[in-house]
Amino acid sequence: MKPFQNISVYLGVEENNVIKEQHPMQETLxxxxxxxxxxxxxxxxxxxxxxxxQEAAIGLADLENRFDHADKTTLYRTLKTFEEHKLIHSIDDGTGALKYALCQETCDCTPEDLHVHFLCTVCNKTFCLNDTPIPQINLPTDFSLDSVNMVVKGLCSDCR
Amino acid sequence: MKPFQNISVYLGVEENNVIKEQHPMQETLxxxxxxxxxxxxxxxxxxxxxxxxQEAAIGLADLENRFDHADKTTLYRTLKTFEEHKLIHSIDDGTGALKYALCQETCDCTPEDLHVHFLCTVCNKTFCLNDTPIPQINLPTDFSLDSVNMVVKGLCSDCR
DNA sequence: GCACTTTTGCAACCCGGTTGCATAGGCTCC
DNA sequence: GGAGCCTATGCAACCGGGTTGCAAAAGTGC
Incomplete structure (x- = not known):
């Protein structure tokens, strides 16, 4: 069977001869x-x-592992497309590989939507701390602020 | 002439037949x-x-360009050595290439020595804001804090 | 000068990300 | 329902930053 010829197979909708009404999950997706x-x-x-x-952020490599029948480039471009359309945002947590997480439904990726990201040093998972806004800082005079990236490292609730 | 056979040439000390007293600059170095x-x-x-x-942080590529007679690996290991001995610290400003900046003389690279880094979006230079400590943040319960990386993007005093 | 350690240089590799290009799939219009 | 078109997908190859292995050169102690 060629990959992706029948969406429903991959999304877990039962296959019958007759096309049934859409699976509720797929509808929301x-x-x-x-x-x-x-x-x-x-x-x-x-x-x-x-x-x-899942709650944790996802990297390209994660997707490659999960969908071993899908091509790296396709997954890469899927992430890029999602990011462009503000469905997900990228996270540079310093591990060397970008990760991505779902934007909140109301997100417009404006500075107000910025939040702290948390990297667990044990399980290496990265989370959005959506309720932890980035604190204001005082820049030296003559410096103007555009955006802020703040990554906190430590132990997540599962690992401590 | 083989590279680096005579330090003084590269450091700008005049060459005479007799070895003169050390250049004051080299002494401090x-x-x-x-x-x-x-x-x-x-x-x-x-x-x-x-x-x-210079004040701005320096990356491996910068060094390669500046000293085109020196090998990339040597410069790389020089940076690593400096970092290990806490003469410089590395900065991941999200540009994809690590940069390094001198530690302050009193620096021990403990959490207290952490500070905010600033990346100018125009000249692409990165600076240590040594006088801007990283503000405290409130993590969700059950998360423990280890270290924080905070990079501010904007316009530096030269570029605005 | 000789043996030993450290530093340097070269080559090659690794990994994440990215691009070019050809093919496959889906849609429209007639 | 077939032709033409646009988009999505897959494959291969590349790129740049970082890293390692190994041999030659430089420095050190005797």
Whole structure:
């Protein structure tokens, strides 16, 4: 079977001869994509599903491992597309590989949407601390502020 | 002439038949290295000199460009050596290439020595804001804090 | 001068990210 | 329902920053 020929197989909808009404899960996934003007393709639905299934941020390598039948480039471009359309945002946690996490539904990726990211030094997972806004800082005079990246390292609740 | 056979040439000390008293600049460079238990070699003195000559942080590529007769690996290891001995600290400003900046003389690279780094989005230079300590943040319960990386982007005093 | 350690230089590799290009799939219009 | 078009996907190859192995050169102690 060629990859992705039948979306429903991959999304877990039962296959019958007759096309049944859409699975409720897929419906929300679909919505989430179309809301952001992203065409819902098989790979995209799968990737979005992965994001919605877990709290921790996801990197390209994670996706490659999870979907070993999907191509690296496709996954890469899927992430880029999602990012462009502000469905996810990228996180540089200093580990050398970018990770991505779902934006909040109301997110517009403006400075007000910025938040602290947390990297657990044991499990190496990265989380958005959506409730932890980045504190204000005082820059030297003559410096103007644009954006801030703040990554906190430590132990997450599972690892301490 | 083989590279680095005669340190003084590279450090700008006049060459005579008789070895003259050390150049005052080289003396301080020497001191700075030996203080941190680093043997003062030609390359190391040169690299340290580069760090002391400018405020902005320096990356491996910068050094490669500046000293085109020196090998990338040597410069790389020089940076590593300096970092190990806490003469410089590394800065991940999100540009994809690590940069390094001189530690303050009193620095021990403990959490208290952490400070905010500033990346100018125009000239792409990175600075230590040594007088801007990283503000405290409130983590969710059950998260423990280890270290914090905070990079501010904006316009530096030269570029605005 | 000789043996030993450290530093330097060269080559090659690794890994994450990225691009070019050809093919496959889906859509429209007639 | 077939032709043409646009988009998404897959494959291969590349790029840049960082890193390692190994041999030659330089420095050190005797």
């Amino acid at each position: 679909d919505q989430r994509l179309t809301e952001r003007n992203i065409k819902p393709t098989a790979v995209r639905l799968l990737v979005l599903k992965a994001f919605m299934a | 020497d001191q700075r290295l030996t203080e941190r238990n680093i043997k003062p070699t030609a390359v190391r003195l040169l690299v340290l000199k580069a760090f002391m000559a």
